[in-house]
Amino acid sequence: MTPPSSTATLDDRSRQLRHRAIDALAGGRRGHIGSTMSLIEIMRVLYDDILTVDPADPASPTRDRLILSKGHGCIALYVMLAERGFFPTSQLATFCRFDSILGGHPEYGHAPGVEASTGSLGHGLAVGVGMALAARIRREQHRVVVVLGDGELDEGSVWESALAAGHHRLANLTAVVDCNALQSYGPVAQVWNLEPLTEKWRSFGFTPHDVDGHDLTSLRSALRVDPTADRPQVVIARTVKGRGIDFAEHDPHWHHKSSLSATDVEALRSAIDRA
């Protein structure tokens, strides 16, 4: 296991992306703060460096597909989709509002670039397996990436799909687990211990990569296409819940917040500037 770099300084882009996330949190006055902040570097690397997507042709058959199975981390997805030009960054401030395209969980057909509606946990990997099988049937070369949470792995359906992906040796499928070690109630290790996690995934037929989920170089290396792969990949990304906001890090009370005040938002922004 690679320990996450909670003490390392964030670079300018990681701070900027977190400020964009705060735009959404401030606009909706609510959101899954901790779950979003742990995801930022994962989503940054995927959309900046890994995925082939085209906002001018969001349904291009050759695009890579990403499903955010931990849908409650949607602000991190929205930030990157806005950054890539799928919709204006000004939309972020409409998060969760009545007429917004950006709901509290991502919805297919609402926000451009969202490949599948999620929200109830344990759904995304099955849909991703279907997409990966579709690509195999048509001999298409694109990738399917499914991002899950570690708490989400409590859902039995995840493991049904992991069995299927391993059985079919879906080398075009990559699962990324945002292991921020906290679920809503408290530490994952105390609610339901998942370890040894890499061994679990390996035994299901995946090639695991256990990395620091805030380290850009490690993430890029783990997520890069391996042309020799003959089985699905899983990136176990060890992260810090609330990363970049010192008073929220490792604190399950920051899993989700509602009724955020202007003072709260200011405190969040100040913390990011310090990080």
Add this chain to the structure above:
Amino acid sequence: MRKAALAAIAALVEENPAVVFIGSDLGAGTLADAARRHPDRVLMEGIAEQHIVGCAAGLALEGFIPYVHTISTFLTRRALEQVIVDVALHNLPVRLVGAGGGMVYAPLGPTHEAIDDFALMRAIPGMSVIAPADPREMTECIRHLASASGPAYVRIAKGGEPDVTGELPQSPWGQPRVVLTGDTLAVLTTGALLHECLPAVQSARQGGHDVGLWHIPVLAPVAEGSLDALLAGRHTVLVVEEHIPTGGLSTIVAEAIAERGLPTRLHRLTLPHRYPEKYGSQREHWELHGLSAAGITARIEAILRD
């Protein structure tokens, strides 16, 4: 009827490169020939109904038309959230083809008895709910669904039904089917019980009563205006269905009567609203609850005496 469904799906796999079949640990040898010929599109998956429904949604998002087949209760109960979130919320053309509709699996007990499938599926926006009455209609249904939009649930009833729908007047897909016209009492049914209703209605007619019979294969969406035409001027209607009284055909007809403010008297002959406690055969349960031809005859006679 199951053989007809599988044969129709196998033919579609052969004809249409967009059609995919997904089974969940089916009987040994099921669709073996199709699986040999098209191993990439005939997927024999494990005992994982949540997964296969989500997987079907993923395939459908990519433009495929998946036919998912296993025992009805496992699709409609076990995978209900996947049906709602992955399939219906995305309005995808996933076809849920459930075996053992109603009391087919009576000897296996209540975990296998699809007595609430219409209610569960009909509650889902956009879901078509279809109960063919014989192999001919099943084949027509499976083929129709290859080009229809949106999700669908198909109830497979018992096996070995004679083909009767071929002799009925042709009607556009989704419309109630007139089996016998009659004004004194209209009997409405769906699925396999058409074969029990038919001799019961014929018996009443031989007794000089003007009793009609309609088969309603598509319970959702109800074809626009079709119930208006069927219920207009009716004094008495009897709905016969192999389903609990909540959420199935009898509820559809009750809602239609109430919404239109009709003076029509509704009688319902259904399974009770409880989990079956006996085993035996489907027919024994039909007889217990008055759903066999003799039971339906008795109910019709009682209504006519009223």
